[in-house]
Amino acid sequence: MKGKVIFLLTIKRVENSSEFEQAYKIRVEVFVKEQNVPEEIELDEFDKTAVHVVAYRDDEPVGCGRVFMEGDYARIGRVAVLKKERKKGTGRLICEELIRIGKEKGAKKFVLDAQVQAIGFYQKLGFAVKSDVFIEAGIEHVRMEAVFE
Ligand SMILES: CC(C)(COP(=O)(O)OP(=O)(O)OC[C@H]1O[C@@H](n2cnc3c(N)ncnc32)[C@H](O)[C@@H]1OP(=O)(O)O)[C@@H](O)C(=O)NCCC(=O)NCCS
Numbered sequence: 373m374k375g376k377v378i379f380l381l382t383i384k385r386v387e388n389s390s391e392f393e394q395a396y397k398i399r400v401e402v403f404v405k406e407q408n409v410p411e412e413i414e415l416d417e418f419d420k421t422a423v424h425v426v427a428y429r430d431d432e433p434v435g436c437g438r439v440f441m442e443g444d445y446a447r448i449g450r451v452a453v454l455k456k457e458r459k460k461g462t463g464r465l466i467c468e469e470l471i472r473i474g475k476e477k478g479a480k481k482f483v484l485d486a487q488v489q490a491i492g493f494y495q496k497l498g499f500a501v502k503s504d505v506f507i508e509a510g511i512e513h514v515r516m517e518a519v520f521e
Pocket residue numbers: 402450451452453454457458459460461462463464465485486487489490491492493496
């Protein structure tokens with residue numbers, strides 16, 4: 373049968389530990405298994421206070437991200453989409469929800485440490501590079517910032 377495959381993509385704010393586990397599982401898959409980030413540093417102290425989101429394709433968790441306040445600005449991080457689900461708009465929707473959450477907390481300025489290979493992805497969301505390249509978890513990063521009124 374010919375035709376378009378339609379699926380439902382939902383971005384949900386994490387409300388309990390089992391939803392957080394879904395986010396964390398994606399982080400392990402993407403950052404630890406795919407990118408070799410040591411698992412000891414994947415979970416950090418900011419996970420307790422951050423707001424996390426999970427993206428679901430139909431009922432399956434396929435992406436995640438988090439945001440928390442640092443002074444008067446919001447810091448976005450741990451944005452990940454399972455390899456098989458990339459380039460379908462999921463990462464963008466995750467970041468748009470994280471920006472909405474940051475705005476609700478009073479932030480106008482948003483900051484993130486982007487892997488160099490993801491600079492173009494964040495530029496499309498309005499972020500600009502604000503630092504030289506530095507190494508974090510063995511991966512080249514740059515600091516990026518955006519202001520959303
Ligand atoms: C980076 C990542 C989150 C992007 O997620 P995604 O669901 O594939 O992104 P989207 O499909 O929403 O892409 C939105 C736009 O950015 C572009 N884009 C996506 N990944 C890109 C990349 N690595 N470099 C440049 N542009 C990119 C898309 O082509 C799309 O452009 P369009 O709007 O013109 O069509 C995903 O590739 C990922 O999880 N990578 C591994 C982990 C990672 O690097 N996380 C970021 C840590 S800083």
